[in-house]
Amino acid sequence: MSCGWAFQPNILFIVIDDLRTSLNCYDDPDVLSPNIDQLASKSIKFNHAYVQQAICGPSRTSFLTSRRPDTTHLYDFQSYWRVAAGNFTTLPQYFKQNGYHTASVGKVFHPGKASGGNDDFPYSWSQPPYHPPTEVYRNYKVCRGGWDDKLHRNIICPIDVNEQPGGSLPDIQSAQYAVKFLKNVSHGHIQRPFFLAVGFHKPHIPLKYPQQYLRFYPLSRIKLATDPDLPPGMPKVAWNVWSDVTSREDIKRLNVSFPYGPMPDEYQYLIRQSYFAATTYMDSLVGKVLSALDTEGLANDTIVIFLSDHGWSLGEHQEWAKYSNFEVVTRVPLILYVPKVTHFPDSISPTFPYVDVLDSIKTMPNFTNRNTAGSTSDALVELVDLFPTLVDLAGLTAIPTCPLHSNKVDLCTEGHSFAALLTELRQSNQRVRNWHKKAAFSQYPRPAFYPQADSYYTRLRDIKIMGYSMRTENYRYTEWVSFNRTSFSGDWNHIYARELYLSDTDPNEDINRAYEHGYQELVQNASHLLHLGWSSSLL
Ligand SMILES: *[C@@H]1O[C@H](CO)[C@@H](O)[C@H](O)[C@H]1NC(C)=O
Ligand SMILES: *[C@@H]1O[C@H](CO)[C@@H](O)[C@H](O)[C@H]1NC(C)=O
Numbered sequence: 001m002s003c004g005w006a007f008q009p010n011i012l013f014i015v016i017d018d019l020r021t022s023l024n025c026y027d028d029p030d031v032l033s034p035n036i037d038q039l040a041s042k043s044i045k046f047n048h049a050y051v052q053q054a055i056c057g058p059s060r061t062s063f064l065t066s067r068r069p070d071t072t073h074l075y076d077f078q079s080y081w082r083v084a085a086g087n088f089t090t091l092p093q094y095f096k097q098n099g100y101h102t103a104s105v106g107k108v109f110h111p112g113k114a115s116g117g118n119d120d121f122p123y124s125w126s127q128p129p130y131h132p133p134t135e136v137y138r139n140y141k142v143c144r145g146g147w148d149d150k151l152h153r154n155i156i157c158p159i160d161v162n163e164q165p166g167g168s169l170p171d172i173q174s175a176q177y178a179v180k181f182l183k184n185v186s187h188g189h190i191q192r193p194f195f196l197a198v199g200f201h202k203p204h205i206p207l208k209y210p211q212q213y214l215r216f217y218p219l220s221r222i223k224l225a226t227d228p229d230l231p232p233g234m235p236k237v238a239w240n241v242w243s244d245v246t247s248r249e250d251i252k253r254l255n256v257s258f259p260y261g262p263m264p265d266e267y268q269y270l271i272r273q274s275y276f277a278a279t280t281y282m283d284s285l286v287g288k289v290l291s292a293l294d295t296e297g298l299a300n301d302t303i304v305i306f307l308s309d310h311g312w313s314l315g316e317h318q319e320w321a322k323y324s325n326f327e328v329v330t331r332v333p334l335i336l337y338v339p340k341v342t343h344f345p346d347s348i349s350p351t352f353p354y355v356d357v358l359d360s361i362k363t364m365p366n367f368t369n370r371n372t373a374g375s376t377s378d379a380l381v382e383l384v385d386l387f388p389t390l391v392d393l394a395g396l397t398a399i400p401t402c403p404l405h406s407n408k409v410d411l412c413t414e415g416h417s418f419a420a421l422l423t424e425l426r427q428s429n430q431r432v433r434n435w436h437k438k439a440a441f442s443q444y445p446r447p448a449f450y451p452q453a454d455s456y457y458t459r460l461r462d463i464k465i466m467g468y469s470m471r472t473e474n475y476r477y478t479e480w481v482s483f484n485r486t487s488f489s490g491d492w493n494h495i496y497a498r499e500l501y502l503s504d505t506d507p508n509e510d511i512n513r514a515y516e517h518g519y520q521e522l523v524q525n526a527s528h529l530l531h532l533g534w535s536s537s538l539l
């Protein structure tokens, strides 16, 4: 699609760590997210966007290369695709090759081995990736536990920023750096067009955030998950062990039983409270970066994309964290702002005025769902679709669809551009439908059928079973099959378990219908579609 750009548009790519759709503009009117809501009100908001694997490294490598885990060969954090799978051209790299100045701030690629030890620099980036200096204190004991006078390494960690080592927090520093970058662009120190990727860490655990944000979430207003119990029909292999949660000092001392818990109610309230407070904190920082687009005169020619690498269970199914194929962790917020398409900036009113919640909201707000403007799409989209979509929107040469085995092909996509969805936009409040993906695909590996210590994070060498999952308009269907670590593929003839959840009547996925009499024909049809896979998923 051509957007008729006079100049190449800039790209601002904002990626959040472990953010589920608990935003005011999505599913959760009790969460305060005014800056992201404002972005959504000038954007197209996707209600059905899915990740390819619900864990940071594999998800990020997947959407940044536009290939799925069976092609990147990354299911853990232990390999670099250029060495282990193929010399795939990444999304930022393609923009760089097309004349963009590309920059990475904070957590964009999964750091460490998974991106070659240097966030895929210099291939993907024009300048060395920026990591906030206070990131080194990430796992320091800085949290008050309340049970003694000492500082601990907790999950729940509201803090006083001034008392922190380095006197700041990583996301605050990343936002400051991004704002300076945008200033440098407008002062001509950085060449246009740019592709700026900004990755925020919160609300990933530990839930460490300035304690002022707690004021919006008194415990009396926090609700538990509506389905907090272990679903009886859930096959054991589907269960995500949440050991990274129980290993933190505050949770460890509760002696939560392995593998199913449950987490004591009192702590469920506390974790939810801090997850939401950390989300509002992150929203403020997103707001600072967005408002800099206005200040620097860039809101007219910058495409903004906002997404998360996967969701997070907050007690649903008795589960915490990610590490599964359920809707709550595979579905993510995805918001796309395209100037003069989703919104017409003018010279009078700023597009993204900063909403300072700490300053402007003194008392508890009466929460309402305020996302009344903007467009929404119910189309199924996958994060592998982002690369070809942004390429289309920026008017660059489209990239080809990958063949079934593409490890020798440097530049191709296992997704599909959904830019066509935007041509349908005419005015606010429109629901856009004309996208024809039949299914979104995700997967999750396990070392065994029954929950093990490493069932949440399984190294490639230990993977025995892969759960291949597919979300259609009406249901989620999953097959847990034996996995061949040499061919990186599942054996459809060796099935450990199936799951079928009906989205309309059971949106939380608590009732597994896969073994019920009345659903066998649907299971057969779904199984057929799952085996055909992503390459047959466009209608
Ligand atoms: C990988 O591709 C990049 C360009 O995208 C190239 O500079 C590099 O030499 C390639 N590496 C290998 C091992 O082929
Ligand atoms: C902004 O530009 C100045 C002057 O060239 C440079 O010293 C600084 O590192 C730049 N900062 C960012 C974030 O680009």
Ligand SMILES: *[C@@H]1O[C@H](CO)[C@@H](O)[C@H](O)[C@H]1NC(C)=O
Binding pocket: 253, 254, 255
């Ligand atoms: C957890 O177990 C330890 C050691 O067995 C015990 O001292 C402690 O009281 C237990 N805590 C709770 C909350 O049950």
Ligand SMILES: *[C@@H]1O[C@H](CO)[C@@H](O)[C@H](O)[C@H]1NC(C)=O
Binding pocket: 297, 298, 299, 300, 345, 346, 347, 348
């Ligand atoms: C953005 O474009 C509109 C019309 O195309 C123009 O009126 C406005 O002044 C521009 N705003 C900025 C900040 O350049």
Ligand SMILES: *[C@@H]1O[C@H](CO)[C@@H](O)[C@H](O)[C@H]1NC(C)=O
Binding pocket: 366, 368
């Ligand atoms: C809060 O909003 C609800 C729904 O709009 C309204 O009925 C209620 O009166 C409001 N409460 C306060 C204290 O403003």
Ligand SMILES: *[C@@H]1O[C@H](CO)[C@@H](O)[C@H](O)[C@H]1NC(C)=O
Binding pocket: 484, 485, 486, 487
């Ligand atoms: C796994 O895949 C490899 C490579 O395709 C093949 O040689 C091997 O027989 C497969 N193993 C099993 C158990 O099917």
Ligand SMILES: *[C@@H]1O[C@H](CO)[C@@H](O)[C@H](O)[C@H]1NC(C)=O
Binding pocket: 521, 522, 525
């Ligand atoms: C299964 O697929 C067949 C053939 O496409 C179709 O006729 C039938 O209605 C489907 N059944 C269900 C339950 O979806």
